[in-house]
Amino acid sequence: MSSAEPTTDRVARADRLAPAEVAEALALARLAGDADGADPFDEHTLLRLRDPEAPAVHLTARATDGTLTGYAHVDTSDPAAGVGAELAVHPAYRRRGTGRALARGVLAAASGPVRAWAHGDHPSAAALAVDLGFTRARVLWQLRRSLAAALPAPRLPDGVVLRAFRPGADDEAWLALNTRAFAAHPEQGRWAPADLRARLAEPWFDPAGFLLAVEEASGRLLGFHWTKVHERPGSARIGEVYVLGVDPAAHGGGLGRALTTAGLAHLRDARGLDRVMLYVDESNTSAVALYERIGFARWCGHVNYQLG
Structure with a gap:
């Protein structure tokens, strides 16, 4: 505007x-x-x-x-x-x-x-x-981090393993987990099957970069880190922490940090990237603190204005 x-x-x-x-x-x-x-x-x-x-x-x-x-x-x-x-x-x-x-x-x-x-x-x-x-109602920060700097090794909770998302097989379970993880989020928590299918059909989608944390004994999904790579002619490639979510029942065990670092390692080692970005609500102070502890810094802000 x-x-x-x-x-x-x-x-x-x-x-x-x-x-x-x-x-x-x-x-x-x-x-x-x-x-x-x-x-x-x-x-x-x-x-x-x-x-x-x-x-x-x-x-x-x-x-x-x-x-x-x-x-x-x-x-x-x-x-x-x-x-x-x-x-x-x-x-x-x-x-x-x-x-x-x-x-x-x-x-x-x-x-x-x-x-x-x-x-x-x-x-x-x-x-x-x-x-x-209009009134200023919400701020979304874009944070960035170099992938050239050292990454902490992912430390998964006992009994939890990582695997790649399986399109068609994991859709329903992932949508249910996404709803639980983002129950209070105005956009992400409302995803329907069509929202997921639209993104799985995008040229950038890579199942190997969609990491699921799974309870080994039961196969239950506990969390996920969906990564994305932005490739645009004339611009340097950059990775993104596209969506990161943890089941509320699995909070407090370090799973969010482990998923974050595992996804960053994938973007660096498997995709050959040297920088990464993510978006986080200013009001989500715990998430902002987590990302800053592992080396992210504020790059720019996006503001949501509301009227009525």
């Missing part, structure tokens, strides 16, 4: 985009991310943008020559909870009110509360949020 002078760009609303329009929006997002140092859309929005059946409102801003100058995605899948929104403005067309026009379009499309992410906590996004009456 960006606050600026009134725009002359045309803003249009659609319930579905043509494949060429999706490609335009994705290209615009890459340009904005390269300029800002933080991608404007999270994975959830990107998956929905590429899914023609996902319920959403798409707002596009175009210059008089037809150039796509801005795009906003409005997630309308849960009307009772309000809508989620993210937007991006082409770096060459900023400071002309396009972000403000898209944000007003988001508000016009919403019939209830609105949740909007500002990735990178850009000052112009904060200024626009204040102007439109």
